[in-house]
Amino acid sequence: MKKATTLYENGNHRWQVIARDPERPSHLIDTNEYLITSNSVTMLTDPGGQEIFPAVFAALSEVADPRRVTHVFASHQDPDVISSLALWLALKPEIKCYTSWLWCTFIPHFGGSNDTFIPVPDDGMTIDFGGITMSIVPAHFLHSSGNHHLYDPQAKILFSGDVGAALLPPDQDSLFVTNFDQHVRHAKGFHQRWMGSRDARDAWCARAARLDIEMMCPQHGAIYRGKDVQRFIDWFAELEVGVLRSGS
Amino acid sequence: MSNAQAVTGSEQASFNRVAALNEAAKQLIARSHVVNLLALDARVQSKREGSSLRGFDEVSSQMQHWSRDLHSALERLAALSREVVVEVSTVSKEGHLLALLRRAANSSTSPLADETRFRLEALHHGRECTLLGLWRKVDETLGDLDLLGMMAVVLSRSAMIEASSGTAEQRAQLGHVAQEFYCNSEAVVTVLKAILNQMKRA
Numbered sequence: 001m002k003k004a005t006t007l008y009e010n011g012n013h014r015w016q017v018i019a020r021d022p023e024r025p026s027h028l029i030d031t032n033e034y035l036i037t038s039n040s041v042t043m044l045t046d047p048g049g050q051e052i053f054p055a056v057f058a059a060l061s062e063v064a065d066p067r068r069v070t071h072v073f074a075s076h077q078d079p080d081v082i083s084s085l086a087l088w089l090a091l092k093p094e095i096k097c098y099t100s101w102l103w104c105t106f107i108p109h110f111g112g113s114n115d116t117f118i119p120v121p122d123d124g125m126t127i128d129f130g131g132i133t134m135s136i137v138p139a140h141f142l143h144s145s146g147n148h149h150l151y152d153p154q155a156k157i158l159f160s161g162d163v164g165a166a167l168l169p170p171d172q173d174s175l176f177v178t179n180f181d182q183h184v185r186h187a188k189g190f191h192q193r194w195m196g197s198r199d200a201r202d203a204w205c206a207r208a209a210r211l212d213i214e215m216m217c218p219q220h221g222a223i224y225r226g227k228d229v230q231r232f233i234d235w236f237a238e239l240e241v242g243v244l245r246s247g248s
Numbered sequence: 249m250s251n252a253q254a255v256t257g258s259e260q261a262s263f264n265r266v267a268a269l270n271e272a273a274k275q276l277i278a279r280s281h282v283v284n285l286l287a288l289d290a291r292v293q294s295k296r297e298g299s300s301l302r303g304f305d306e307v308s309s310q311m312q313h314w315s316r317d318l319h320s321a322l323e324r325l326a327a328l329s330r331e332v333v334v335e336v337s338t339v340s341k342e343g344h345l346l347a348l349l350r351r352a353a354n355s356s357t358s359p360l361a362d363e364t365r366f367r368l369e370a371l372h373h374g375r376e377c378t379l380l381g382l383w384r385k386v387d388e389t390l391g392d393l394d395l396l397g398m399m400a401v402v403l404s405r406s407a408m409i410e411a412s413s414g415t416a417e418q419r420a421q422l423g424h425v426a427q428e429f430y431c432n433s434e435a436v437v438t439v440l441k442a443i444l445n446q447m448k449r450a
Contacts, residue, residue: 001330050337050341053333053337054330054333054334054337057263057266057333057337058329058330058333061266061267061270061271061329062270062274065267065270065271066263066267067264067267086340086341086344087337087340087341090259090260090263090340091259091260091263091264091267092260093260
């Protein structure tokens, strides 16, 4: 079963990560789901694919009542990001989903209706989330053509979707990056193949460098803390992206 | 309405029941930890006081056993609720697929959609039976928990009686522990009653 770990807590404002399922079948990519709570509202970021719904539900239940989830945030349209939407809506039909306007007619193929989606414009938006202000920031073409990240200035946490993701070998399952140089070896191939645009990468690096970030939380792999955040931004800024190497 | 439709139509209710069970289990686990610690402390105290408090020692030991039994029953419940979520998720997905296959069969002259639908319906029916079986096991476990709740109240009353048999000092010390046993037992019974009522309504 996946496990929920608290990353940040200040009164009724919390960030928790749901990660690391030892029973996950190897044909499914590992994912991190983040549960953000502020007073009476609760948001799940990139809630995951339908195959892992039971594991996410069970881990979430350990730390919160899943009926209290009011929002989901989909950084983009991939199945590992949002194909569980129909199941979350079966639990609670009133759940609202923030996602790029680009995907508001595509994601309903997984589930949801006109009332479900809050379209996010290309420039992003700020949202009042249970008394705190969070920013949905653009990250287009990293990798999806309609892609956003979520920044919480109070917690100083950036949910960075696929940016910062690493495909870790089974024996390296630390929740946090402990050795940056070793870690990015597992991030390199992913970023070179999935991130196809140098301009988009440069824009993201410039934007991220301006934010005050203590934790950068990707959807796959380990979480970057402290100086490793800037190390990642610098590393990514220099990385050759859009590289096609035959994988199979 | 067929059983399959009834089960499929109650996905939200099933998820809600599981969520309610998990919430109740969290409260009960917290109570059982408190009782376990109280019982341990009470046993140390009564051991120190010697043979005059043998009865209280025995009741405290029973409270420890009770706390462990409650914990095991809750672990069974947690495992069952995980299984239920897996089944309800699959039933939900299959239900959606079946609805789409029915639409495909209605708008197609090929028998393929119907054949696929029949196959899936058979699987779906099996899944529905599994789910109903799981809910029965949940009901049984809740029945066990109900008995444990009643036992806790009896034990905590025995603790009060035993506590009143010592000296004035012992009565003061153990009366407090017995009262705590009672409060926690009552709280466990209240949580159990609420969850049992919720399950019956669902």
